[in-house]
Amino acid sequence: MLAELTHRCPLRCGYCSNPIGRHSRSSELTTQQWCQVFEEARELGVLQVYFSGGEPLLRRDLAGLVAHARRLGLYTSLITGGQGMSADRLADLVASGLDHVQISLQDADAAVADAIAGRAAVHRRKLTAARLVKEVGLPLTLNVVLHRANIGHTRDLIDLALRLRADRLELANAQYYGSALLNLPALLPNRAQLDAAETLVQEARNTLAHRLEIVYVRSDLHDGVPKPCMHGWGSRQLTVTPSGDVLPCPAAARIPGLDVPNVRQAALADIWFHSAAFNRFRGTAWMPEPCRSCPLKEDDHGGCRCQAFQLAGDPAATDPACRLSPHHALVRTLLQDAESAPDTLPYRA
């Protein structure tokens, strides 16, 4: 499960898909409420908690929450932007049983990275945080969202991951929801940029297999093949937002008419098995054509519901990224615009 402890965040990344200013501190679940959520999650069979945000380090009770989750037997990962990570803070988290840390980077180049994050000295603090994590011996994942302004630096990002002794590097092409969708023409890489990055990743994987695991998340817009929606809607994952809303997908809050359940009103198991939100796109019965009669429907689950809504206006439509979708022309137009768009840096709208 993804535990979004807070939506407060010191950074302002142009591709961030979190809702802007939707939650204030006062509407966040309390320590006790989160502990209860973790207990119910473990009883339901959940094995992993990703502490995320916003910036989870902004929750002063983070170490206590990690300790509680760990006592229940859950694997605990911290997903952080690295700001506000100190040796003391990390020591507390290690003592609480934290298993793994993932730090997001904007770029390999400090000036570009800080421009993307919308604040000075962000990159330097991230590097410090990464070194601290390795010093205490925790596994470190670096995560970079790829877009037009940084995809050309793929080689540098791999080198940086090696210098920081990271265990995993995730290079994920941006997904275009929320403010990222508004910035799409400035963010979307062109075909040549994508091909160059993919070649580099393949080479690095072959030569570095024993030192660094590189996870590459391709762009689903460029090749007519939708990305699978998790392991299926309401199949293995759930997200709890700062205010206790429970979502089948971290971006699902913007799907209209979802009737989002909340842990303050219902038990997690009840939400998982019986809520309308978790059943809405479960299985394959909801699918329209062409998915309904497509042999790939069990593999990609019809693609992304959020993308279907944002691009085609209907969350139950076949993902427009799929070349079989009746709305696929929309994606082609976006790609053509991207081929001719100028190289500008994406700032948050």
Added chain:
Amino acid sequence: MTCWRLRPGVRLIHDSVRDAGVLLHPDGVLILNETGARVLALCDGNTDLVTIADALSRAYDAVPLHDLRDFLDALARRRLIERAHP
């Protein structure tokens, strides 16, 4: 003598909900069958392959050494276990 141990950040637990051994790691989970869980419990950095095979053979029918080796190699490729030098 080859001994194996779990890589840092990888944990073996018994999940009471599924009543199964589970390997937890940064990128996800691996749900184990009974034999797999028993093998991994012996990947403590001090127990060599032959000793693990012996222990299994006492609990089950004889386990061929090469099957065991394949299983462990596959886990090593997924970066879940590593060689230890006691």
